[in-house]
Amino acid sequence: MMKRWMGILLLWALGTTLALAESSRVQWIMLEGSINPGSESFLQEALGTAQNDAFDVSVIQLNTPGGLSTSMRDMVQSIANADRPVVVWVGPSGARATSAGTFLVYASHLAAMAPGTHLGSATPVSLGEGETPSAKQTKAMEDAAALIRGLAEQRGRNADWAEKAITDGVSLTAEQALEKGVVELAAASRAQLLQTLDGQTLEVNGRSVTLHTAQAQVVERTPDWQEQFLSVITHPNVVYVLLLIGFYGLVFEFLNPGVVFSGVIGAVALVLALYGLNWLPVNWAGLLLIALGLAFMVAEAYQPSFGLLGLGGVASLATGSVLLLDIQAPGYGIDGSLIAAMTLLSLLLVVGVAWMAAKAYQRQQVSGKEGLLGDTVVALEDFEQAGSVLAQGEHWQAQSDSPVKKGQKLNVTGLDGLVLKVTTQARNK
Template structure:
């Protein structure tokens, strides 16, 4: 009886396990954080987070924003990923005290549903990397109080930014007029005012509140209307992984700058001392990492060329001294190039002055030391062959009836003296007769 029961139950259990295994997992909302300055590392984290959420079958993605802004190229990469996402993206400026300034404003406009927590703000979206104070503070073609009007290039950059954010506003049905003022005038808004003016869609105090309010809204996904089913979703937090952390480190302008210099100096040492290996390997690795960082950073190639010219001139001074002309020119080119290296006015993407000063002093010190050694060598008398042995002292190592042998420069020499010699006597080389040293015994103290 028990055997028959088992025969009936086991197939049912197997069928149940198959159903459980093949059943889709519980729908989730993915939480992706954008914190700090917008750059290559944050863009990589957000873009990969959106892609992984879509692959995992997430119901929606919450992009929690707290940023002062950052690089235009990184911002546009994230916006492209949001616009192409097959999953609804809810932009949420949180927690209280957070802000979506500059690039964060563009990104919030691009999301399918824009929300803010109380006590947050957005705006100040003028492209600040274009130059002087006052640019973008006035409508195009106007001046105020005699302030210098923007140049043609500056107007082009502002107009391009205005057209970009207005296109996002029109796509999502949000306030395009205020978006223009955020770019031209650097306008900012608190969360409550943003909701009132139609800049955002929701004001949510928490993630649960956001999910409840977003439930039932209709969003446009690549031309297709989709209903947001967000109530009661489980939350999956997409953490920053080692790749994004590593990218954040090497794309720090100061770190990239140091890696470049270590790489260049390492290769120089290897070229002038071939066979060591370690400086060359370390230099090559550091230089490749620096070049990878530079391709995603706003690098001025004129600044990079000046740095390379400065290092070349200082190296030339060390090995072909010009009594300071090449060295001073190299230091000047190095410092100017370092200041110009990052082609942006964003504070988070400029090289710190102490770092530049430290490497400039280090390079100048190495150049000075090498120059001093070369000048010192020039003052020495030129000697060749074995003539430099004259006047040196040596120790008698062995005495035979036929001859005495002394050790000098690591070699045994046949020595002759008018005085009797004994082992361990100290002698002075007076002359050289072929391969025989003429020596004088130094008196015992």
């Protein structure tokens, strides 16, 4: 009897061992939104820890309109050189993998798409209709085409279509991509993908790896707050706004010493903007034009030129804003409406400063020596031609053509150096 129970336990343990051997752990990576330094850091961290966390395969759920080519290239290298299999699934329905996302699909060891998704439009520069590509644009397209063709040949995918996605900006639906050999599988959901992946054999760094995902443990990974913050702080629109807030805040503090809060906000915003610019391809000519434009506007406040310096500053600011970032990804640069709004705001500030300068120029002088003309003063002593008077709380020497009594109110009719010319025609109260 004892032998019988021992045999049952042995068979159970053997079955459990075999079941565990056939099961695996899947790291499910949620990659959505623009390809930027934040998503780059997130993906590299996830793939870098796959081996330490004993994940047999990493699945990237991809939905992106594209983004920075620099971040995309680093992400492609992370996928291509991963020690464990990396599967890219464009999903769920309605998702896309356009522009830089197409490169991530081609870099994966196995690619799948959900019905109702698409990929392509991977041209690295945004060309207007009928325009002739410049030498720089042609070089960028040739470089991108070589990269994606190399990935296609490495993974055994359609290299001709991949090159057309670069040169012609073509796109494919999920059904077309499967038919043309751009992706290997179609799956409408996570569960269906895991079932379809089960039993697939992939080549990973020169060795064959068979996936066992039907009963796999799935661990979902999403960006943490640091990676999300990095994605926000490196977005071109956010960097641009922080840069202007930083400049304007510091300028306001210099013009109004002691306000403090504007200087603090400006300094923090400027540091964050510079941190974001560190991750982005900056055109230094654009940054210098923005700084020059703000300097002109500050000069307008100190040395009013009735708008000439200010208008030059606004023009410099607008031009520098357009040139600030050398980003080739369509739709990922600084929004044109944001540039227009900030330019209009700066123009209104310049007009306000010029208007106040004009009003001050036309206003009658109310202080200093010139401000005494027409003022009423009081005699401090009796005198006939010269004596002392009290004007604006100060003692002045005065000259009069008629005798003056102490305490008598006099009118100032002119100035002779530091001597007031007065008359005795003022009424005494």
